[in-house]
Amino acid sequence: MTDPSAIAANLGxxxxxxxxxxxxxxxxPAEITLIAVSKTHPKDAVLAAMAAGQTVFGENRVQEAExxxxxPGAKLHLIGGLQTNKAAQAxxxxxxxxxxxxxxxxxxxxxxxxxEGRLPELLVQVNIGDEPQKSGVPTAEADAFIRxxxxxxxxxxxxxxxxxxxxVDPLPYFKRLxxxxxxxxxxxxxxGMSADYEAAIAAGATHIxxxxxxxxxxxxxx
Ligand SMILES: *Cc1c(COP(=O)(O)O)cnc(C)c1O
Numbered sequence: 001m002t003d004p005s006a007i008a009a010n011l012g013x014x015x016x017x018x019x020x021x022x023x024x025x026x027x028x029p030a031e032i033t034l035i036a037v038s039k040t041h042p043k044d045a046v047l048a049a050m051a052a053g054q055t056v057f058g059e060n061r062v063q064e065a066e067x068x069x070x071x072p073g074a075k076l077h078l079i080g081g082l083q084t085n086k087a088a089q090a091x092x093x094x095x096x097x098x099x100x101x102x103x104x105x106x107x108x109x110x111x112x113x114x115x116e117g118r119l120p121e122l123l124v125q126v127n128i129g130d131e132p133q134k135s136g137v138p139t140a141e142a143d144a145f146i147r148x149x150x151x152x153x154x155x156x157x158x159x160x161x162x163x164x165x166x167x168v169d170p171l172p173y174f175k176r177l178x179x180x181x182x183x184x185x186x187x188x189x190x191x192g193m194s195a196d197y198e199a200a201i202a203a204g205a206t207h208i209x210x211x212x213x214x215x216x217x218x219x220x221x222x
Pocket of ligand 1: 037039060079080163193194195209210211212213
């Protein structure tokens, strides 16, 4: 059940925390884009967030995203691991694909972009903790991969995304991703979720991806 007033109140709280974290870090809150992660929540929840002024959304699965988007006035980031056989749908639907992490996926995206006549913005996902179960390019390969993707996609490659290891201090991982983005002259650093977005803002996040703190708990983990 969607409770629009709860979503509006949660958005207000998250926005206030973003502003406070930005001020504490000596940053302008306007530098930080809140991606509202609506995965597992119904389209009504997205519409409730839009009614409360939210315009940027994140989804993990292409098929689920297609049930809610496109929506006039909404920007969609695809933030989940992407299979090459979903690249065409992703290219058609997304404003930004934030999980580019291997050459085969780049090939599929490029091929789809030529067929569709549109190319979303792209982020390289870095497996910043080099965890075997996580997607993302391994840190040892990141520099070469980012350079190659930059050469291929030019200004459409806008930045980097990461999900740090859980149950340890994420700050050093966030700082490492920000430093990588700096080295490559990339503006976008998508890092920080409901539990750790304030630390991500301290480390220089330009985009934070917040689901639970806006829409409430998910029934099943995705
Ligand atoms: C689900 C998800 C989020 C949001 O997580 P919350 O803890 O609910 O804020 C952010 N980023 C990615 C990649 C996700 O899959």
